[in-house]
Amino acid sequence: MPLRVAMVSLHTSPGADPGAGDVGGMNVVIRHLAGELAALGCEIDILTRRTDPAAPTVVELAAGVRLRHLDAGPAQVRPKSEHEAYIHEFGDAMSTCGGYDLIHAHHWFSGLAALDVARAWGTGMVQSFHSIAAAPESALAEGERPESPGRMVGEARLAREANALLAVSSAERRTIVDRLGAAPDRVTVVRPGVDVTQFHPAGERESGAGYLLAAARLEPLKGIDLAIEAVAGLDPQVAPELVICGGATSGFEDYPDQLHQLVAARGLSGRVRFLGPCSRDELAALMRGARIFLNPSHSETYGLTALEAAASGVPVVAAESGGLVEAVRHGETGLLLHTRDPDAWTGALQALLTDPARVARLARGGRAHAEQHTWAQMAQRTLAVYQQLIGA
Known part of the structure; x- marks a missing residue:
């Protein structure tokens, strides 16, 4: 039987192109990771909040990868900072899905929505933060928004209660352990990859061009x-x-x-x-x-x-x-x-x-x-964490 994984991305859809709204590197990571995990034999459903009333409930993104739109809050694009208010409603919508062997939550909104659902299902939960609240003493850059009210408490709870945590860098791992209080043996560094076929050097060009x-x-x-x-x-x-x-x-x-x-x-x-x-x-x-x-x-x-x-x-x-x-x-x-x-x-x-x-x-x-960083490598290391968690 293939491993069935629910990847949770509450506030932003990995089906959208990055570069605007709240669509950025996290979306790219989820999309590539899901595709490579499917190539390894997993079945991946990406659960995200519906932002368009006309969007189909289920969209097949690739073989073995489906995008599922769940109703939570208004069916429209809203600022990232508002999504704390949709956590419980999104969790309720998640609870009606079921049938998964594991939940992998991306960002703290997703993690808090998924935590109680994972317990109710009796499944393990993996948490990826992708970004972590700045230290309380950090000054905001000019014009930068303050953190959502529950973020620091929520991230600390996830660091304590998620079954496993994935960090995309050693720097992030240090923050998860030192600031959020996670047990070091539950935090694994799994760095992102890059598609070296899509992103490749240009041919010879005139000196000074570009x-x-x-x-x-x-x-x-x-x-x-x-x-x-x-x-x-x-x-x-x-x-x-x-x-x-x-x-x-x-x-x-x-x-x-x-x-x-x-x-x-x-x-x-x-x-x-x-x-x-x-x-x-x-x-x-x-x-x-x-x-x-x-x-x-x-x-x-x-x-x-x-x-x-x-x-x-x-x-x-x-x-x-x-x-x-x-x-x-x-x-x-x-x-x-x-x-x-x-x-x-x-x-x-x-x-x-x-x-x-x-x-x-x-x-x-x-x-x-x-060339030393591929999406396939990221998927293999992620799957190893999944398998260890399920085996435990």
Whole structure:
């Protein structure tokens, strides 16, 4: 009998393209992980909240992978911060599904909805956080939303009560153990992969061709303003165009306007291009055409786009935060900066733009690094955790 797994993604659908609303790296991970687990013989149902009254109840995403829309809250897209109010209703909807050998919850909303359901079914529950609330003493970035009221308590409860916890980086594992209080032997690091066929280097191109690229949902946490400030300081003789791929996060619909105003204030009109949300194929094509990829995020649990850039043979300049120190190997696949001083970022970019030999070395190192991280490997390690839990 195949292993039947309910993957829970309450607040965002893995059937949607990343880059806008609350659709980001977590969605990419769930979609690829589910597909690879199905290839290993599992049957995967992804349970998500209905946001469109016309959406079918069940959608087959791939062989062995189904997306199930559950009714909880209004059937419309709502800001992520509102989803705490839908946890109990979503759990009630989950309880009518049944027939699963295991639940794998993604994000704390999903975990709290699934915890009592797993107990009622007598099944084990695996928790992946994907992001964890900032420490209480951390200052919010300008314009950043405060945490949902129950998040810190909820994450600590999941760390104590979930049967197993998966972390996407050693940095996240430390947070789960040290801050949330999980027993170390219940936390396993399983890093994300990258599709090295979809994300691959471009062929030979003219020296100096290409642009700087940033790809993220547009919200203060992602730090795109720092990318703009860094480009503003570049020597116009060597400064390429900055291309920004991504749309506004739910609840931050006015943030793109703030970025446009910053571009105008820095005299960069015509040198910065906003593309809006991009499909996975469009992002892969953009990566291939870039000279340098920028990830100035204030916090990343891992930094999937940095790995995708590496697979594309594009050096990464990233903030030294969270899991980015594992997604990017400083001096081998890109540069990690421990400061948010725009002048330091400008200097790092200027140094790379004027040193094509170094860029080529970083590009080769990035591709080699990415080839060691596949989605199949992630699925195999995840399945090993499932099997150990069921066996116990």
